[in-house]
Amino acid sequence: xxxxxxxxxxxxxxxxxxxxxxxxxxxxxxxxxxxxxxxxxxxxxxxxxxxxxxxxxxxxxxxxxxxxxxxxxxxxxxxxxxxxxxxxxxxxxxxxxxxxxxxxxxxxxxxxxxxxxxxxxxxxxxxxxxxxxxxxxxxxxxxxxxxxxxxxxxxxxxxxxxxxxxxxxxxxxxxxxxxxxxxxxxxxxxxxxxxxxxxxxxxxxxxxxxxxxxxxxxxxxxxxxxxxxxxxxxxxxxxxxxxxxxxxxxxxxxxxxxxxxxxxxxxxxxxxxxxxxxxxxxxxxxxxxxxxxxxxxxxxxxxxxxxxxxxxxxxxxxxxxxxxxxxxxxxxxxxxxxxxxxxxxxxxxxxxxxxxxxxxxxxxxxxxxxxxxxxxxxxxxxxxxxxxxxxxxxxxxxxxxxxxxxxxxxxxxxxxxxxxxxxxxxxxxxxxxxxxxxxxxxxxxxxxxxxxxxxxxxxxxxxxxxxxxxxxxxxxxxxxxxxxxxxxxxxxxxxxxxxxxxxxxxxxxxxxxxxxxxxxxxxxxxxxxxxxxxxxxxxxxxxxxxxxxxxxxxxxxxxxxxxxxxxxxxxxxxxxxxxxxxxxxxxxxxxxxxxxxxxxxxxxxxxxxxxxxxxxxxxxxxxxxxxxxxxxxxxxxxxxxxxxxxxxxxxxxxxxxxxxxxxxxxxxxxxxxxxxxxxxxxxxxxxxxxxxxxxxxxxxxxxxxxxxxxxxxxxxxxxxxxxxxxxxxxxxxxxxxxxxxxxxxxxxxxxxxxxxxxxxxxxxxxxxxxxxxxxxxxxxxxxxxxxxxxxxxxxxxxxxxxxxxxxxxxxxxxxxxxxxxxxxxxxx
RNA sequence: GCCCCCGUAGCCCAAUGGCAGAGGCAGAGGUCUUAAACACCUCUCAGUGUCAGUUCGAGUCUGACCGGGGGCACCA
Numbered sequence: 046x047x048x049x050x051x052x053x054x055x056x057x058x059x060x061x062x063x064x065x066x067x068x069x070x071x072x073x074x075x076x077x078x079x080x081x082x083x084x085x086x087x088x089x090x091x092x093x094x095x096x097x098x099x100x101x102x103x104x105x106x107x108x109x110x111x112x113x114x115x116x117x118x119x120x121x122x123x124x125x126x127x128x129x130x131x132x133x134x135x136x137x138x139x140x141x142x143x144x145x146x147x148x149x150x151x152x153x154x155x156x157x158x159x160x161x162x163x164x165x166x167x168x169x170x171x172x173x174x175x176x177x178x179x180x181x182x183x184x185x186x187x188x189x190x191x192x193x194x195x196x197x198x199x200x201x202x203x204x205x206x207x208x209x210x211x212x213x214x215x216x217x218x219x220x221x222x223x224x225x226x227x228x229x230x231x232x233x234x235x236x237x238x239x240x241x242x243x244x245x246x247x248x249x250x251x252x253x254x255x256x257x258x259x260x261x262x263x264x265x266x267x268x269x270x271x272x273x274x275x276x277x278x279x280x281x282x283x284x285x286x287x288x289x290x291x292x293x294x295x296x297x298x299x300x301x302x303x304x305x306x307x308x309x310x311x312x313x314x315x316x317x318x319x320x321x322x323x324x325x326x327x328x329x330x331x332x333x334x335x336x337x338x339x340x341x342x343x344x345x346x347x348x349x350x351x352x353x354x355x356x357x358x359x360x361x362x363x364x365x366x367x368x369x370x371x372x373x374x375x376x377x378x379x380x381x382x383x384x385x386x387x388x389x390x391x392x393x394x395x396x397x398x399x400x401x402x403x404x405x406x407x408x409x410x411x412x413x414x415x416x417x418x419x420x421x422x423x424x425x426x427x428x429x430x431x432x433x434x435x436x437x438x439x440x441x442x443x444x445x446x447x448x449x450x451x452x453x454x455x456x457x458x459x460x461x462x463x464x465x466x467x468x469x470x471x472x473x474x475x476x477x478x479x480x481x482x483x484x485x486x487x488x489x490x491x492x493x494x495x496x497x498x499x500x501x502x503x504x505x506x507x508x509x510x511x512x513x514x515x516x517x518x519x520x521x522x523x524x525x526x527x528x529x530x531x532x533x534x535x536x537x538x539x540x541x542x543x544x545x546x547x548x549x550x551x552x553x554x555x556x557x558x559x560x561x562x563x564x565x566x567x568x569x570x571x572x573x574x575x576x577x578x579x580x581x582x583x584x585x586x587x588x589x590x591x592x593x594x595x596x597x598x599x600x601x602x603x604x605x606x607x608x609x610x611x612x613x614x615x616x617x618x619x620x621x622x623x624x625x626x627x628x629x630x631x632x633x634x635x636x637x638x639x640x641x642x643x644x645x646x647x648x649x650x651x652x653x654x655x656x657x658x659x660x661x662x663x664x665x666x667x668x669x670x671x672x673x674x675x676x677x678x679x680x681x682x683x684x685x686x687x688x689x690x691x692x693x694x695x696x697x698x699x700x701x702x703x704x705x706x707x708x709x710x711x712x713x714x715x716x717x718x719x720x721x722x723x724x725x726x727x728x729x730x731x732x733x734x735x736x737x738x739x740x741x742x743x744x745x746x747x748x749x750x751x752x753x754x755x756x757x758x759x760x761x762x763x764x765x766x767x768x769x770x771x772x773x774x775x776x777x778x779x780x781x782x783x784x785x786x787x788x789x790x791x792x793x794x795x796x797x798x799x800x801x802x803x804x805x806x807x808x809x810x811x812x813x814x815x816x817x818x819x820x821x822x823x824x825x826x827x828x829x830x831x832x833x834x835x836x837x838x839x840x841x842x843x844x845x846x847x848x849x850x851x852x853x854x855x856x857x858x859x860x861x862x863x864x865x866x867x868x869x870x871x872x873x
Numbered sequence: 874g875c876c877c878c879c880g881u882a883g884c885c886c887a888a889u890g891g892c893a894g895a896g897g898c899a900g901a902g903g904u905c906u907u908a909a910a911c912a913c914c915u916c917u918c919a920g921u922g923u924c925a926g927u928u929c930g931a932g933u934c935u936g937a938c939c940g941g942g943g944g945c946a947c948c949a
Contacts, residue, residue: 268943271877275945282949303949316949351947358947383947393949401874402947474948597944667897669886672878674942679885681898688897694912736887739896746896753913816892821930823892861929867891871929 057693057784059657059686066783066793067165075794076119076127076170080583084124088584089115090563090623092592092600093130096156097137100163102632102639103593105649106675108169109665109777110629110734111591115170116776117729120800126584127170128566130177131157134185134555136214136230139486139520146517149486153180163650167658168779170796175569179558180486184565186509187575188558189491191607193502200246200610201480203500207320207386208479209348210238215522216483217242219554220476221276221599226348234347243490243551244477247606251277251473254605257620264625266672269597276598278474280304283458285394285467287315287367289378292329299323299367302389302472305399305433306461307453310441311417312394313407315367315378316360318386319343327378329364336361336380343382351382358383358406369394370466371457372442381406389472401431417441418453478603480554485512485520485527487552495539495546504540510548526550559600560607563587563622578616590623594672597628627732630674632665639677647677659778660686666777667738689781692745692770696785698752701764703790710762711755712807717747718766719807725773726800734777741773764789769801817842818869819851835862842868 078086091111094104115127138149138156145152157178164171177184195201209218213233217240222229247254255277258270282304289297301315317324319340328336339361350356360381367378383402384393397407398416404425407414414426420436438444438453443460447453461467481490489510491503503510513534520527529535529550539546561575567584568577592600601623608622631638634645652661663685668675707715721744728737748766752758768789775782775795786795810831815838817825825845829838839862842848848870855872862868 266878268877272944275876278945278948280948301949305949356947381947383949385948388948395949400949402949405947472948474945594943667885673886676885679898681885684898691912733887735885735897736895739887742896749913814892818891818930821891826892859929861891863891867930869891869929 056697057690057781059659059780062780062784063166063658066780067168069783069793070168071165073794075797076115076125077172077174078124078126080124080126082583084122086584087118087123087125088587088589089118089125089127090566090587090590091127091129092590092596093132093559093562094160095132095135095137096153096160098156099159100167100649102647102649102652102677104160105167105652105661106632106665107591107593107629108164108167109662110627110671112169112662113666113729113734113776114589114591114627116779116796117726119170119797120772120775121726122799125170126175126566127172128175128177128569129161129164129169129171129173130175130562130566130569131160131179132555132559132562133157133178133180134487134552134558136484136486139484142486143517143520148514148516149520150180153486154178166653167662170779175566177562177565177569179488179555179562182509182511184562185488185558187565188488188553188561189503189508189510190505191561191575192553192557193491193505194614195245195610196502198610198614200249201243202246203241203243205239205241207237208240208242209235210240211235214484215524217479217481219479219556219599221478221556221602223348226351234349236347237344240481242479242481243549243553244479245606247478247603248473248475250606250609251279251475252471253609253620254475254602255279257605257609261621261624261626265623266594266626266628269594269601269626269628272597273602276475276602279471280474281469281471282306283454283461283467284390284470285309285461286370287394288370289327290366290368290375291327292331292365297327299327299392300390301392301394302470303394303396305396305454306457306467306469307438307441307444307450308396308399308417309369309371309394309457310438310444311396311398311415312369312374312376313397313413313415314376314395316381316384316393316395316403316406317363317378318384318391319360319380319382321386321391323391324363324380327363327365328380332362332364336363339380346382358402358409360406360410362410370464371460377412379406379410387476388474397431398425399431399433404429404431415440417444418450478554478606480557481551482554483524483526483551484522485515485552487555488558489528490549490551490553492549493537493539493546494549495542495544497544498539498541498546501539501541501546507540526552528552556599556603560603561611563590563604564611564617574616576616581617585617586619586622586624589625589627591627591629593631594628601626627671629671630669632675632677634676635678636676652682656682656686657689657780659689659781663689663738663777666734669735671732671734688742688745689774689778691749692741692774693781693785693788695745695748695752695763695767695770696788698758699764699767699789700758701761703764705761705764707761707765710765711751711760712762714747714751714756714760714762714766715804716807717744718762718769718801719803722769722773722801723803723808726803729776737773738777741770744773745770765801771795772798772801813865815842815865816867817845817848818867819848819872821869822851824848824851829865831865833865835864838862838864839868842870 118125133153138153141152142149209223211228213231223235283306284300286298286300289299360379363378365378366375395403397404397414417440418436420432420434422432425431435450437448444453458469491510493501513531535548564576568580571577611617612620639646660682664680664682721740725737771782771785782795812828813831815827815829825847857872859871
């Protein structure tokens with residue numbers, strides 16, 4: 046680490062500077078919003094951290110980027126809300142507590158203190174007075190309150206059904222937390238369990254979650270919007286009713302969902318999800334044994350097995366018949382695992398000719414295939430390649446003669462609706478949000494189970510339901526929440542009848558806690574509700590949210606859902622919480638994510654010790670576009686430090702006094718200064734922070750040159766330029782900027798002095814270079830006035846000897862003039 | 874399989890459809906120095922993944938393909 050010594054000879058003592066200004070800033074408290082309406086308010090939000098150990102390189106990146114925006118807003122004169130808090134419930138603390146034989150709060154709050162200290166050193170412009178922790182009873186009281194309000198609206202409900210179970214963490218998981226059949230947190234293969242669990246009815250909001258994304262299209266990454274759309278998975282189709290003839294002679298209606306109702310005449314069998322209740326209810330007695338044995342096999346499968354590609358189709362004939370509502374055809378009903386119990390109706394009509402999955406199944410079991418759409422491709426009855434495109438309908442009764450899918454679908458839905466045997470419908474892939482967790486360190490669910498009264502809400506005036514003090518082995522996962530074993534806590538009298546009752550012993554998914562923290566920031570001490578509606582009206586929606594793309598679905602979808610519910614409760618008048626979103630990339634090393642197993646981790650503390658806070662922040666911001674990954678192996682924090690020293694030295698060279706009249710300074714340097722400030726402001730607004738830094742570097746270079754070989758250090762333009770450097774640098778390198786500002790003879794803090802006013806007249810170039818092209822090749826360059834007329838520019842171009850030479854013997858076909866930059870002569 | 878994003882010097886990255894290089898890293902040379910470090914100055918290096926197309930003009934727009942990254946996926 047030879048770079049460590051590099052800052053010695055320059056006279057810029059990084060460590061001493063950091064120590065010095067931290068104390069001053071703490072006294073000045075410059076980032077506390079006035080919150081009095083005197084200035085326009087802006088809410089700069091960054092995803093709050095989980096307190097696992099100290100800050101790491103990823104935190105350093107996201108906070109550096111986020112802080113550029115917040116600090117730019119301060120310099121613009123906005124009243125900025127930039128709060129910080131901790132998402133402090135969660136499993137890692139609980140696992141640590143088991144090992145250390147203590148309560149998770151000990152580990153959690155110790156880490157929070159460490160991180161808070163690091164954030165202060167890292168000089169992020171937070172308003173520390175609004176700090177919150179989701180594990181504080183003052184906070185989770187309102188998480189519980191919101192749960193009860195959701196329940197009153199029918200949006201929180203309990204049901205018994207198969208759920209995702211992580212055998213390692215010993216808890217259930219939401220659909221969103223299962224990635225390719227594995228636990229998102231620990232990677233263990235997820236299995237299924239039948240449990241009675243709490244859900245939020247996010248599916249009621251599926252359409253609104255889709256529709257409300259439209260206004261975000263210009264201000265959210267298209268990637269995130271696409272991911273959410275994928276996840277919600279809207280598909281249009283139809284419900285079609287089939288009569289099933291049961292073996293006892295009775296009939297029963299079974300509805301299927303299909304996106305291709307137009308292929309109804311090609312349905313040659315029906316498939317019911319093997320694990321759906323329906324299959325069990327309709328199976329013929331002589332097929333029951335085969336069915337039961339198949340179902341056992343299916344139950345043994347993990348999601349990982351089930352997702353494997355090229356897996357042969359399996360299934361079992363249920364021995365009953367379904368009647369096609371449009372042609373009366375009688376088709377067999379099968380049970381299979383390729384049909385999912387919890388999507389659509391859990392039953393499908395199989396059209397093997399036009400759906401590859403159905404075709405594979407038909408082939409496997411020798412079921413008939415009938416083509417009903419002639420797409421011009423080879424007949425799937427022979428090729429076993431299903432066709433799914435547009436084509437002419439055949440063997441389809443009233444659809445024959447129609448040649449286009451949309452028209453066919455519309456027509457068949459019309460027919461089904463007329464007959465009352467089907468209806469056009471929309472189906473979503475999104476499932477309800479399973480929020481119960483069988484763990485301790487989370488927000489208790491404020492429900493009491495009473496034998497007499499059933500589920501009873503804990504009365505609002507008894508909130509919060511606080512966690513009992515459990516520790517160590519009491520927290521060991523055992524399939525039910527550790528809270529269930531806390532006799533004193535779990536046994537209560539029913540709030541309604543006073544009889545013996547038990548508390549709900551599960552805790553909430555921590556994503557519930559984080560779905561509303563940004564509301565709480567607006568009035569973190571508020572005691573009459575989760576937030577003061579007026580404070581929220583003043584600050585929200587948040588103008589800018591910055592955080593990792595790993596939350597594209599989970600946290601952001603849930604927060605959007607919460608916001609819509611709060612809107613429907615009449616507490617807020619907007620429907621989207623975050624007006625703009627920025628996703629930073631990841632910090633990686635040598636092409637791969639940093640990890641203990643790879644041994645390629647980079648320690649943030651060591652980096653800061655070696656190069657200083659400012660150099661690390663600058664490296665993060667300058668590395669590239671914010672959303673791109675940063676490969677630390679390609680970065681040069683030493684180079685960043687060298688640049689900061691270079692900038693810092695300018696402040697010692699300036700000899701023009703404070704208050705010198707800039708208008709009398711060297712005009713060429715002044716032009717660079719004003720252009721840089723003008724451009725930098727625009728570049729921040731458009732998230733091009735790396736380019737902004739490059740422009741500051743240019744200004745530093747120009748100023749250096751002016752001092753050494755230009756107008757000299759006494760010229761007021763040098764002071765103007767150096768002050769501009771300090772102010773622009775305050776967005777990225779607050780310590781260096783502050784130190785420069787002081788050396789320039791000013792009082793702290795440079796962070797609040799405002800951007801220098803741009804003199805528009807200095808942005809106008811006296812002359813620009815116009816390029817003259819003949820056949821697209823540059824033949825001449827002309828120095829012209831920026832407001833030169835097209836005709837004058839063309840005349841000058843034609844008169845140029847080099848141009849004339851290039852035109853010799855040619856006829857001019859066309860002349861394109863784009864004054865003042867270009868003339869292109871087409872000749873031949 | 875469907876969808877989204879990205880391919881520019883040795884490396885990280887710039888470039889409202891108009892001269893491909895702003896900035897940095899690395900490299901070479903020089904000034905300063907007893908020498909080195911630091912500092913300062915100068916310089917080298919690509920025709921934009923490939924192929925078509927639109928255009929007076931394409932890194933930029935369109936299409937196909939190749940390569941990389943990501944999301945969804947037996948979702949009917």
